[in-house]
Amino acid sequence: ETELLDEATITLAPCVNHPGKIICVGLNYLRHARETNSDIPDYPILFNKFTNTLAGHREAVPLPRESDQVDYEAELAIVIGS
Numbered sequence: 001e002t003e004l005l006d007e008a009t010i011t012l013a014p015c016v017n018h019p020g021k022i023i024c025v026g027l028n029y030l031r032h033a034r035e036t037n038s039d040i041p042d043y044p045i046l047f048n049k050f051t052n053t054l055a056g057h058r059e060a061v062p063l064p065r066e067s068d069q070v071d072y073e074a075e076l077a078i079v080i081g082s
Helices: 030-035
Strands: 022-026 045-049
Touching: none
Parallel strands: none
Antiparallel strands: 022 045
8 A cells, every 4th residue: 555645744855965066057948048138159058056055845945135136947957976
């Protein structure tokens, strides 16, 4: 018999707690570049994130005080290693 847990009673953490590196690719599809009025890059734009940017399911995401405009988007993560 399958046991189901009530989602309201559990806490889901990030799937990787202490990654060595978080490397991101920016403007990796044409529509996003156009939405941001950016030039189409000739090569992938790489940038990093720090481990303090990880958040669990329904966890608050702190924003810098000096931010007056933020952008949200879905992210796809690929874990290389074990």
